[in-house]
Amino acid sequence: MPDLFRRDQESDVSPPNLADTSSFAEHIVHRRGKRTRFTSVSLDPMSIRDFGDRLWKLVQPRVWDDGHVQVSHDDLVKALRAELQSGDEDAKEIAARALPRAIARREALVDWRLNPGSSVERKDLLSWALTKVRQYFVKG
């Protein structure tokens, strides 16, 4: 399995927004905002070098062991192509923009299966998620 990288802030990896409902394409073009339920990673650290000061590497075995879903670059591209062929018009519009971007950045995704339960208030979801996803990244 090839390594996957992320560029982000020096101190931390940006947390996912677990309340978000974006599709893959909406996430890639940030249609609904900056934070979505996914985290973008890349096969090629050079292709994302402008995306933050710190290079992080995804600890893939831990992601799998804990039941999160890793969407490979090839699967992501396939999904975007499928959306271009069979989505509704708005979904196709977004997928059209997302596909060249995903290819250029050699993008893959992590779809987090984090369960905050009922004890975490909605306003605290981001900070809660931050503490959870940090363990899946090491400095690259």
Added chain:
Amino acid sequence: MDLFSCRNCVQNPMQGTTFGHGHGYCLHWGSVIREPGTTTCKYLHRKDLPNHIVDEGTREHAAQFAHVAGPADLITEKQILRKRYSEKYAWDSHHFDPSLHAMAMYHRADESAETAGNEGKARFIQAFVGSNDGRRALAYASLVRRYMHHCDSWTSSYRLVLAIVEETVSEAVVPVAELLGAGSEEDRRAAAGWEVLYCRISGLQEFAWHASLEVLRHPLSSVYGSIADMDMNGVRSSLATLKSSWRDQIIAKAKAEGEYFPPPSPSSGE
């Protein structure tokens, strides 16, 4: 985050996320932008998608930067000092950039719009049309979109949009020295080509929104297969067959609404 930076904003017309080195120029703040990839503001108007489709994301972004009355750092959210353009300083410091200069000159015309009138601004914008230089192509589509947004109407911009229709399928060439990112020159050129295409298409879609013109709501609807194959030539040749229909419907709309080359007003000089 680059999609929320000045690089992806129509107010900084001559740079994109895939090309355009050096400083940018923000027409909203009248300021040289030193680091266009890491700055932003609450007035972001994205190049890559029509405003009405990404409204949710841009509203969230605007709220995040609502406390900053100027250009800001994308990460720290701190305000950045505005920097006025000086042609003399540019020459004296050996940093003269023709693209940046052009935008600063446009801004001066923009600032004097009350005396020059909208017609003056529109004329200036038209000076950017008809070039296969990717920077000027991106600038034209961006300037038209900004103009249309400010006018908040389709009537003042339909002639400018007709020129976008004519140029939508034209290849836009970016000098290799201006290309950003990693990868082969071919890949970076391709990325720049998609960026210019989508800025133009988004301009047509914003026009369709203002004019309630169904035919341009989804201009790419017949080329999704070619996009899935990343076949830019296929996209261009298919869109070329639609150009005359788009043109005719825009003109028909303008005629029906009495906006098609109306008699000049006494002050317009025509």
